[in-house]
Amino acid sequence: MDVRRVALGVIQARGRTVIDPALVAFGPDEADFLTRHVGKVRSVKDTTVRSRFRQGSTMPSLLDDFRTLDDQKFEESAKILQDALVAAMATSTNASDCVFAVVHTADQEGQLGYITLLKLDAVVEAARMSVATGKVTLQVLRELLPEPGKLQKAFSWPDVRAVSDAIIVDASSAKYFQAAFDVEVSPRSLEAEADLTRTILEQVPPERQHDALSKAVTLAGPLDEVLIELSTNGFPELEEAAREATESNQPAGIVRTNKVAAKPLIWRADGIEVRVPPTLMRNVEVVPDPEQQGWQIIVSTRTQPEMGV
Structure with missing residues (x-):
């Protein structure tokens, strides 16, 4: 040089x-x-x-x-x-x-x-x-x-x-x-991927979130383009988020294949945390608990859970 x-x-x-x-x-x-x-x-x-x-x-x-x-x-x-x-x-x-x-x-x-x-x-x-x-x-x-x-x-x-x-x-x-x-x-890819996961969980109905995350995992490119792809192929709930990302002055971060929702999803309440891989989010159900006047987190597993520290 x-x-x-x-x-x-x-x-x-x-x-x-x-x-x-x-x-x-x-x-x-x-x-x-x-x-x-x-x-x-x-x-x-x-x-x-x-x-x-x-x-x-x-x-x-x-x-x-x-x-x-x-x-x-x-x-x-x-x-x-x-x-x-x-x-x-x-x-x-x-x-x-x-x-x-x-x-x-x-x-x-x-x-x-x-x-x-x-x-x-x-x-x-x-x-x-x-x-x-x-x-x-x-x-x-x-x-x-x-x-x-x-x-x-x-x-x-x-x-x-x-x-x-x-x-x-x-x-x-x-x-x-x-x-x-x-x-x-632009944000770094880790931030863009976390933002995409968060947007899907906030905008897509719970019964369709798993499908949206499964689709997002296969995509790559700028976040705004990924949101457009999702919104026009089965998830119209993401149209507004796609428009906002496209119109932002800040360039969108790059989403990488197989990196979206790589981190576990977390349910938190009363000091209790339940961490579940996004691919298994359907195994978690949050339902009212009339007896305790609160809520229950029900986790279904194929094998018997073991306590660890």
């Missing part, structure tokens, strides 16, 4: 102190440092999480321009991105000081390449900034920045996956980094 250009800036105190991004000179060691960070982002292993730019966003065209801009325009555009991050960090209570990097890389000569934005946590007070130029130097900061494995936030465009606009790395629950660059990130 060839590092073509990099601009570095600094954000402190959630934007109250800022050093504007500027192009920096770098040698083999600095290029290796950046390559490892960008490579960490672009080789992200969770391929089920995807992103989508918000409707009407100018971010895709701005990122595309980076690959052909002259040096002055590169720095000016990097400042636009850093200013967007500063504005977003001002709304967060836990945004830490950082070095902001805009890195242009390519895998081989002739390619337009990728634009990667890195929010690198660092003890920026310890960095020896160049007073004469007001710029940040990579050589000085290299020992203060985290290794690629500790990277907290990054954004890389374009995404090679057809279903995703950009690769996002964001380890925290704070979404200001995503908001800064007009991007919405």
Whole structure:
């Protein structure tokens, strides 16, 4: 991977102190440092999480321009991105000081390449900034920045996956980094699959829930498309949920085959839990108990139950 250009800036105190991004000179060691960070982002292993730019966003065209801009325009555009991050960090209570990097890389000569934005946590007070130029130097900061494995936030465009606009790395629950660059990130597959199970149990009548879950187990794809498939093939009760998922600004999470309802269903009451695999949910019946003025959970099994701890 060839590092073509990099601009570095600094954000402190959630934007109250800022050093504007500027192009920096770098040698083999600095290029290796950046390559490892960008490579960490672009080789992200969770391929089920995807992103989508918000409707009407100018971010895709701005990122595309980076690959052909002259040096002055590169720095000016990097400042636009850093200013967007500063504005977003001002709304967060836990945004830490950082070095902001805009890195242009390519895998081989002739390619337009990728634009990667890195929010690198660092003890920026310890960095020896160049007073004469007001710029940040990579050589000085290299020992203060985290290794690629500790990277907290990054954004890389374009995404090679057809279903995703950009690769996002964001380890925290704070979404200001995503908001800064007009991007919405899908839930992980585990969340999407749990959401689908919950929707079926809430919307489909009890006598048909088993059939709906059995059908859902065979399907794969974005949650909204799976809901559409179910609603048009036997389960019209899911039409509203399918419509809401389709119209959501957030891209739907990816549902995987044989993963829906992989976790047991749980009936809870008065401190008692009954856990049953979804395939055996028909073996559980909840009925009124007139004598106790409450409820009974009746579980039918082929073999004699044994107590365990």
